[in-house]
Amino acid sequence: MEQKSIISITNLTKEFPVGKGHFTALDKVNIEFGVGEFAGLVGPSGSGKTTLLNIIGSLDTPTTGDAIVMGQSISKLSHKQSALLRNHHIGFIFQTFNLLPVYTVYENVEFALLLQNMSSGERHKAVMEALEWVGLTDKEKSKPSMLSGGESQRVAIARAMVKKPQIVLADEPTANLDSKNSHHILQTMKKLNEELKVTFIFATHDEKVMMYLNRVVNLADGRIVSDERVMNHVKAQ
Amino acid sequence: MIALKLAFRNLLGAGLRTWLNVTVLSFAFVVIIFYNGMLNGWDRQGKRDTQAWEVGQGQLWHPTYDKYDVFSIQDAHGLMETREKQLAVEGKLTPILIAQGTAYPEGRMQGVLLKGIDPEQKILKIPSHLLKQTATAADDATATDGATEVDVHYAIDVHHAIIGKRMAKSLKVGEGDQMLIRWRDKNGTFDALEVKIVAVFKSDVPSIDNGQMYLSLQTLQQMMDMPGEATILVSGTEEINGNLGNWVFKDLDFLFTELDEIILSKRAGSMIMQSTLLLIALLAIFDTQILSIFRRQKEIGTYIALGMTRAQVVGIFTVEGGAHSILAALVGAVYGIPLFMWLAAKGITFGVDDMGITMAETIFPYYSLGLIAFTTLFVIAAATIVSYIPARRISKMNPTDALRGKVN
Numbered sequence: 001m002e003q004k005s006i007i008s009i010t011n012l013t014k015e016f017p018v019g020k021g022h023f024t025a026l027d028k029v030n031i032e033f034g035v036g037e038f039a040g041l042v043g044p045s046g047s048g049k050t051t052l053l054n055i056i057g058s059l060d061t062p063t064t065g066d067a068i069v070m071g072q073s074i075s076k077l078s079h080k081q082s083a084l085l086r087n088h089h090i091g092f093i094f095q096t097f098n099l100l101p102v103y104t105v106y107e108n109v110e111f112a113l114l115l116q117n118m119s120s121g122e123r124h125k126a127v128m129e130a131l132e133w134v135g136l137t138d139k140e141k142s143k144p145s146m147l148s149g150g151e152s153q154r155v156a157i158a159r160a161m162v163k164k165p166q167i168v169l170a171d172e173p174t175a176n177l178d179s180k181n182s183h184h185i186l187q188t189m190k191k192l193n194e195e196l197k198v199t200f201i202f203a204t205h206d207e208k209v210m211m212y213l214n215r216v217v218n219l220a221d222g223r224i225v226s227d228e229r230v231m232n233h234v235k236a237q
Numbered sequence: 238m239i240a241l242k243l244a245f246r247n248l249l250g251a252g253l254r255t256w257l258n259v260t261v262l263s264f265a266f267v268v269i270i271f272y273n274g275m276l277n278g279w280d281r282q283g284k285r286d287t288q289a290w291e292v293g294q295g296q297l298w299h300p301t302y303d304k305y306d307v308f309s310i311q312d313a314h315g316l317m318e319t320r321e322k323q324l325a326v327e328g329k330l331t332p333i334l335i336a337q338g339t340a341y342p343e344g345r346m347q348g349v350l351l352k353g354i355d356p357e358q359k360i361l362k363i364p365s366h367l368l369k370q371t372a373t374a375a376d377d378a379t380a381t382d383g384a385t386e387v388d389v390h391y392a393i394d395v396h397h398a399i400i401g402k403r404m405a406k407s408l409k410v411g412e413g414d415q416m417l418i419r420w421r422d423k424n425g426t427f428d429a430l431e432v433k434i435v436a437v438f439k440s441d442v443p444s445i446d447n448g449q450m451y452l453s454l455q456t457l458q459q460m461m462d463m464p465g466e467a468t469i470l471v472s473g474t475e476e477i478n479g480n481l482g483n484w485v486f487k488d489l490d491f492l493f494t495e496l497d498e499i500i501l502s503k504r505a506g507s508m509i510m511q512s513t514l515l516l517i518a519l520l521a522i523f524d525t526q527i528l529s530i531f532r533r534q535k536e537i538g539t540y541i542a543l544g545m546t547r548a549q550v551v552g553i554f555t556v557e558g559g560a561h562s563i564l565a566a567l568v569g570a571v572y573g574i575p576l577f578m579w580l581a582a583k584g585i586t587f588g589v590d591d592m593g594i595t596m597a598e599t600i601f602p603y604y605s606l607g608l609i610a611f612t613t614l615f616v617i618a619a620a621t622i623v624s625y626i627p628a629r630r631i632s633k634m635n636p637t638d639a640l641r642g643k644v645n
Contacts, residue, residue: 050637051637059541060635079547079548083544083545083549084544092543098536102247102250102251111543112544114239115543115549
């Protein structure tokens with residue numbers, strides 16, 4: 001199932017300037033992710049999980065080395081090309097949900113589709129389908145301020161999934177949720193992974209997330225210290 | 238279109254901050270349109286009054302006449318030829334003879350510009366018909382018995398004169414008052430006679446009033462020993478649009494120069510206030526934009542993560558700032574349109590009746606479509622530019638820092 005490579009990272013180094021020197025966030029990282037993986041980048045704070053996720057999502061570029069995502073070299077993409085890559089192929093889920101506060105649930109989910117020049121009929125169908133996946137069709141007119149943390153993260157998942165991306169990058173998606181909501185969210189993502197064959201990559205140090213992963217990549221000080229394929233502890237329901 | 242939709246959604250979502258900016262900007266809108274409308278109204282009324290009272294459809298000047306040079310008056314007179322006389326008979330032009338004199342109201346002495354005007358003329362609004370004098374009507378007349386109407390001449394002891402209200406105030410005289418006037422005729426000989434003020438007229442054009450006294454044309458011609466002569470010919474028809482014989486044609490553009498310059502200077506003066514007000518409103522938008530970009534870093538990062546280019550995000554914030562002006566135009570219209578309509582109907586009374594320039598006591602502002610359209614476009618453009626300047630920062634933002642809200 002996870003044979004075909006969708007992300008290929010070679011000798012990737014990322015340095016950030018700090019004062020007169022620099023801080024190495026990622027140090028010669030080599031890794032590949034296949035289609036339909038449910039993988040996690042695990043490690044303590046400062047290990048480089050989020051930086052790697054940002055580079056895969058073309059929000060950042062490597063200092064040296066390269067990341068090939070969907071056949072496109074992240075270091076060589078223009079702003080416009082990387083925006084197109086994100087808009088069509090990559091979904092993001094953030095720790096703090098990052099919902100747009102002045103829009104309704106429906107409009108938040110619809111947002112990514114507005115950039116794809118879809119007709120309003122197609123958009124409506126896609127948005128309602130995405131809300132159905134996460135069980136929030138009854139909240140379509142609510143504003144984010146009226147939602148619980150779990151509901152907000154489910155909206156964020158719907159927003160990431162509505163454009164049917166090949167890759168979803170989730171940065172600490174359960175960090176702001178209680179245990180019950182965390183499991184609910186992870187169940188939802190696992191289900192989407194299995195049904196739609198979407199590649200999920202998490203940056204996390206939450207034990208609950210690790211229970212769902214098929215692959216755990218351990219990072220420390222910007223290096224991969226282990227990369228294990230694991231048996232699912234929890235199945236999608 | 239997306240940017241406009243998002244911008245309005247964000248603006249309305251910002252609540253009170255938006256409405257404060259919109260209110261200040263709408264006030265700037267209304268004040269700019271109000272001031273310019275008032276100046277336009279003044280311009281229109283001023284020109285209409287000046288035409289009606291002084292310049293008609295243009296003037297023909299004696300070649301040596303200079304309105305601004307009092308010394309030119311002595312020699313600035315000439316005979317009207319047959320053609321000019323014929324046009325005067327047809328009512329297409331009216332001659333005016335101008336001479337210098339001195340008035341002695343109640344023993345005081347005051348310089349006066351004597352103007353002879355045809356009592357039959359219908360071109361100017363000056364009530365010259367009141368200068369018609371009959372022997373029986375003339376005070377202490379010694380004219381031929383039985384004459385119903387005679388040309389004014391020395392047989393009449395007291396000659397009729399009319400003056401404007403400013404001149405009446407200056408001479409401290411009123412209707413029915415008599416005074417001695419003294420002048421030098423074309424040969425330099427001093428002469429004097431008694432005049433009676435038969436009317437004090439009210440005009441919004443001070444240049445036909447201040448320091449001036451109107452007599453019948455024939456009376457002044459006789460007084461100056463200049464029969465059939467005039468200093469200027471006022472045209473009542475657009476047919477006359479060039480020189481006639483020796484008479485030099487002055488068109489309306491030339492004759493309105495003074496008024497145009499005054500209104501231009503007033504417009505420039507009012508620009509300072511309008512610009513200050515607009516600047517305050519634009520500064521508020523600028524500040525809001527800076528604050529907005531600083532506070533909404535995560536939102537900016539999210540837009541980029543969702544697939545917007547930085548340029549598109551700059552566009553959203555620019556349109557959002559510029560959209561303040563569209564809302565301001567709508568809010569301004571809500572209270573501005575009824576206010577402007579009321580002012581255009583009632584006019585604005587200034588209370589002072591003599592500012593030394595052609596200005597009606599009550600000015601009716603004139604709001605043209607061009608004025609409103611230009612003001613609206615100007616304010617929208619200014620607000621958009623002011624919004625774009627801080628929004629450019631977004632294009633330099635690192636999206637990962639923006640997502641964490643860590644852009645300095």
